[in-house]
Amino acid sequence: MKRIIGLQARRKMRSQQVQKSQVKKIWDIPALLEAIPKLGAVIDLTNTDKYYKPEDVKAAGILHKKIIMPGRILPPENKVKEFMDAVDDFLGKDSDILLGVHCTHGLNRTGYMVCRYMRDRLGMSGKEAIKKFERARGYAIERIVYTSDLLKQNPAIDKERTNSKSATKRRHDFEYRSPLAEEYETETTRRRYR
Numbered sequence: 001m002k003r004i005i006g007l008q009a010r011r012k013m014r015s016q017q018v019q020k021s022q023v024k025k026i027w028d029i030p031a032l033l034e035a036i037p038k039l040g041a042v043i044d045l046t047n048t049d050k051y052y053k054p055e056d057v058k059a060a061g062i063l064h065k066k067i068i069m070p071g072r073i074l075p076p077e078n079k080v081k082e083f084m085d086a087v088d089d090f091l092g093k094d095s096d097i098l099l100g101v102h103c104t105h106g107l108n109r110t111g112y113m114v115c116r117y118m119r120d121r122l123g124m125s126g127k128e129a130i131k132k133f134e135r136a137r138g139y140a141i142e143r144i145v146y147t148s149d150l151l152k153q154n155p156a157i158d159k160e161r162t163n164s165k166s167a168t169k170r171r172h173d174f175e176y177r178s179p180l181a182e183e184y185e186t187e188t189t190r191r192r193y194r
Contacts, residue, residue, distance in 0.1 A: 003091060004099045004114055005036065006137045008106035009044070009051040029060050032100075040097025041090035043083065045069045045109045063090055069109055074149055083113045084121055107139055112146035119150060126150035 029052070033039060041063035044054070047070045057064045065086045069075050090099050103109035111133050118129035130150055134140050141147050 003097070004087070004101060004117075005039070006106040006110045006114065006133070007032075007042070007100040007102035009046055009102050009104055029056055029062075033060060033062075036098060036100070038096060038098045039100055040094055041065070042100045042102070043067060043086055043090075043113075045083075045101065045103040045113060047071060051104075063093070065090070069103070071103065071109055072143060072145070074145055075109075075113075080113070080116055080120075084117055087117055088121070107137065108141055108143045108146055111137065111141040112143075112150065115141075115146075115150050126152065 039062060042057055043065045044051075045067055047068055049066075054064045054066060067079055067082055067086070069079055087099065090097070101110050101114055111130070115126065115129035115133050118124045118132065119126050124132075130141060130147060
């Protein structure tokens with residue numbers, strides 16, 4: 001998903017503790033907009049409000065959504081739906097904006113929610129979603145609770161695929177096999193056509 005960016009919220013640092021080498025590492029809204037000028041919306045998945053004020057983000061012309069989400073545990077499905085609806089809403093408002101999503105480190109909760117969106121709304125496999133997120137973010141999702149849940153199949157998509165396959169098999173009474181040589185087949189085509 002090229003329009004969603006995983007961001008990191010950092011702890012506020014008191015001015016007397018900041019060394020010159022650390023100044024560039026401090027996250028602030030002007031620096032973020034300078035680095036990502038097309039950023040048009042932010043979804044905050046932290047379980048706190050200590051990192052920044054949503055009003056400051058909105059004052060900079062960025063849409064903002066706060067979804068309070070504790071770390072290290074799977075979020076309830078109503079939070080997942082709230083996130084997915086917010087992504088659809090923000091990206092639907094302007095086809096050119098980028099959407100920033102963050103938790104504290106921009107990795108575990110962020111990775112889980114972005115991958116859930118790719119799996120459940122875009123129909124990607126959990127494995128493919130994780131691979132794309134980790135490649136784009138540059139770090140692996142660390143919490144097993146998130147990756148193991150993502151690797152479970154989406155029941156709605158599975159049911160649709162199963163119904164589609166069984167209907168095809170009944171109609172044609174044979175299974176389609178890809179004419180491509182095995183070295184060109186992907187995991188998806190092997191699963192789908194064998």
